[in-house]
Amino acid sequence: NHYTVLRNYKRVFECSFLATVVDEHLVVSDYCRELAKDDGCFSNTDDFLLSYISRFRFPFPAFDNYDVAQMQIYPFCAIIKYLIALNNTDRQACISLDEIFHIIIANNCTGFEDLEFYYRLMPKTYTILEAERRQLREMVIFISQLSILKVYNGRLWLDITNPSALVELVDKFLSPVGSVPKVSRSEEFLSITRIVGSIVLPTIEVFSSDVADIEFIEGKRKRVEHFRVDRSPLLRRYYIEHNHTPICGMCKMDVSIKYPWTDYMLDIHHLLPLSSSIAITTKGTSLSDIVGLCPTCHRSIHIYYIKWLKRNGQDDFLSHTEAMDVYLSAIKEIV
Secondary structure, X not given: OOOXXXXXXXXXXXXXXXXXXXXXXXXXXXXXXXXXXXXXXXXXXXXXXHHHOOOOOEOOOOOOOOOOOOOOEOHHHHHHHHHHHHHHOOOOOEEEHHXXXXXXXXXXXXXXXXXXXXXXXXXXXXXXXXXXHHHHHHHHHHHOOOOOEEEEOOEEEEOOOOHHHHHHHHHHHOOOOOOOOOOOHHHHHHHHOOOOOOOOOOOOOOOOXXXXXXHHHOOOHHHHHHHHHHOOHHHHHHHHHHOOOOEOOOOOOEHHHHOOOOOOOOEEEEOOOOOOOOOEEOOXXXXXXXXXXXXXXXXXXXXXXXXXXXXXXXXXXXXXXXXHXXXXXXXXXXX
């Protein structure tokens, strides 16, 4: 209880690119200012994290061993490049904590390397300290908030449905900033989090040619996050493993009885506000805000959302509670 708020949360604020402490005063970053704006450049979690991964590096000013003489390492760039290399060579695009130590860290990967380097990586011996394992686990859980990543069965998975997104990922977001680190911790933090000009944002992908889908997105970045979750094949597989009977969460129909020739004809649907990422726990990707819906109900709930949001003059739901209330009100109106 004798620790100050600044002491308790300074590292959290800095690792989140939100704020640092200068002369015992909290100083917010450009990232924090953008997040606080109603019309800021970060419309969803992906916008923020895709900008984050090319800036976060070791040495990092929030940590005790900050030393500008150390080699610059961009851990998230390195890990994601390796996952893409696995995907491009028809291997399972996933990696465990131990494999990150033995493949990424033991090979001194910095994130600056091209994909060809990651194609050739082989495991090496590495003595893992428990403190390192704990820190890495926290980092993996944090970055798995990206819609293209999932933590599943103790492994970090690359989960991309649109092949062109892989090319965009490498070309736009996996090139480390590589600026010269500053001796002053606070100056280094404010430099890393400084926004000059415009932030590079991911393309709004075309998920389908369905008129209802396109109308639902309406070119709004906040709604793209919802489709990235709903269209995740890995998340769907995870849901099926935990829900063996395909019962629609809205109409309660057992799809396997209605259509006995089908295997599992349910879509997954994200219940949180449209711009929210999938729920994350200390164990990884959570299904707490995911429901299975038959295709008809899934399409109908999106139409219901469109009408409700337009009627209320909103682009998105304002809270988890509001999103859930609207979903439940749609169920009550089913005839």
